[in-house]
Amino acid sequence: MVYGLSKGVNVLKEIVVIGGGLAGLVSAILLNRNGLEVTLIEKKTYPFHRVCGEYISNEVRPFLESHQLLPDHIETSKITQFEFTSIKGKSLSLPLDLGGFGISRYVLDEHLASIAKQEGVDVREKTTVSDAVFHEDSFTLKLNNGEEIEAKIVIGAYGKNANLDKSLKRSFTSKRAPFIGVKRHIKTDFPIDKIALHNFENGYCGISAIESDKYNLCYLGSRADLRQYGNLEAMEAATVKRNPHLKDIFENSEMIFEKPEVINEFTFAPKTAVENHILMAGDSAGLITPLCGNGMALAIHAAKIVSECILDHYKKGSLDRDTLEKKYSNQWQQLFAKRLWVGRQTQKLFGSKITSELTVSLMQNSKFIAKAIMKQTHGQPFD
Ligand SMILES: Cc1cc2nc3c(=O)[nH]c(=O)nc-3n(C[C@H](O)[C@H](O)[C@H](O)COP(=O)(O)OP(=O)(O)OC[C@H]3O[C@@H](n4cnc5c(N)ncnc54)[C@H](O)[C@@H]3O)c2cc1C
Numbered sequence: 001m002v003y004g005l006s007k008g009v010n011v012l013k014e015i016v017v018i019g020g021g022l023a024g025l026v027s028a029i030l031l032n033r034n035g036l037e038v039t040l041i042e043k044k045t046y047p048f049h050r051v052c053g054e055y056i057s058n059e060v061r062p063f064l065e066s067h068q069l070l071p072d073h074i075e076t077s078k079i080t081q082f083e084f085t086s087i088k089g090k091s092l093s094l095p096l097d098l099g100g101f102g103i104s105r106y107v108l109d110e111h112l113a114s115i116a117k118q119e120g121v122d123v124r125e126k127t128t129v130s131d132a133v134f135h136e137d138s139f140t141l142k143l144n145n146g147e148e149i150e151a152k153i154v155i156g157a158y159g160k161n162a163n164l165d166k167s168l169k170r171s172f173t174s175k176r177a178p179f180i181g182v183k184r185h186i187k188t189d190f191p192i193d194k195i196a197l198h199n200f201e202n203g204y205c206g207i208s209a210i211e212s213d214k215y216n217l218c219y220l221g222s223r224a225d226l227r228q229y230g231n232l233e234a235m236e237a238a239t240v241k242r243n244p245h246l247k248d249i250f251e252n253s254e255m256i257f258e259k260p261e262v263i264n265e266f267t268f269a270p271k272t273a274v275e276n277h278i279l280m281a282g283d284s285a286g287l288i289t290p291l292c293g294n295g296m297a298l299a300i301h302a303a304k305i306v307s308e309c310i311l312d313h314y315k316k317g318s319l320d321r322d323t324l325e326k327k328y329s330n331q332w333q334q335l336f337a338k339r340l341w342v343g344r345q346t347q348k349l350f351g352s353k354i355t356s357e358l359t360v361s362l363m364q365n366s367k368f369i370a371k372a373i374m375k376q377t378h379g380q381p382f383d
Helices: 022-033 058-066 105-118 162-167 223-229 232-238 244-251 295-315 321-348 353-365 367-377
Strands: 013-018 038-041 055-057 077-085 091-102 122-124 129-135 138-143 148-156 179-187 194-200 203-209 215-222 261-264 278-280
Touching (some): 013 138, 022 295, 055 058, 055 295, 058 295, 091 194, 091 353, 091 367, 129 162, 179 223, 278 295, 295 321, 321 367
Parallel strands (some): 013 038, 013 148, 038 122
Antiparallel strands (some): 129 138, 138 148, 179 261, 203 215
16 A cells, blocks of 8 residues: 655644654654654653663764754763672672763653654643554554544554553563562762662662762562562562662662652563554563663664654655565664563573572673673664
């Protein structure tokens, strides 16, 4: 089936992006800048906090700078050093090859959302897409306010959302989702140029600087542990704070949030980049394990390639959906599938006392292994 370009002419939307995190906002901005009509639907209202370690790999810095997507009024922290500790606190330090920077999602997403709005993207906040049905050659999106929207192309950038995945009957939704993510912003005494990843039983916790002398303290833990201990405080006392580095951070820092941000029901299981004709970008296409520290970079990079694939087809004066889907899916696989796989295998090495101690000892003796893992899970800088 072939479409013509029809910016702003009919009620059938050209492009609808579901979800306004990094993948959604960046793809909406890029497509809008290239003359396409874009509607972005976000279930929350900006600005808001979300669970994320907020360390961004430098692989996306040239892209963000060349597209003027970084806020210039904020001084982001530059992170060049990495420390890694076992459950018992055995430590390994090494420089980061690529490095990265820290900025809160509260600031970054709000900045991107305001660019999108100013440049003409139709951003609908506080609106949730509850289902997306493809029929003949377009989509009907059902919104929580009872409205229905018709769209030619839909980008699924709704992150780790379990509800929409269930409505779309995605195969991985039948698998267990045994994780929780917990984030705090803190004030503490910690090197500004370092990111540390501290293991604890059934999880790991990262700490690194963000803007305004604040630090992000974010961990991936186990839902089963939370159930077993009854609440976060009890679970943290029994597991997280058993790592002496984390005990020190938790006991000697000022917690800025009244309550931590918490998410659950997400999975690292493989997903597909195109599902039910929706072009998935960011975590909806696949969530890389947080220890790799580059889920945000992947989301931004996926936004770039999904936008380029769409624009490429429009440039030809028509849209051939089959070719578009195959092209995007192939590019996604080539760029990201191996990185996600290595991330999943690496995560299996931590979380249990024996493997965590062994892995850190092994890496202490051969930093080559740690560097090789970093290389396999990170991409090259692009603009
Ligand atoms: C514990 C933890 C720590 C992490 N630490 C890091 C790190 O330090 N560095 C890093 O690079 N990555 C990290 N990540 C990964 C990173 O947070 C994600 O990969 C990244 O946020 C993905 O961006 P996204 O745009 O795909 O999704 P999100 O940023 O999750 O955005 C999705 C958006 O869609 C909206 N939405 C969801 N459902 C709907 C719906 N039905 N209708 C409308 N809107 C909807 C949501 O409200 C949200 O705003 C971490 C992840 C976890 C779990």
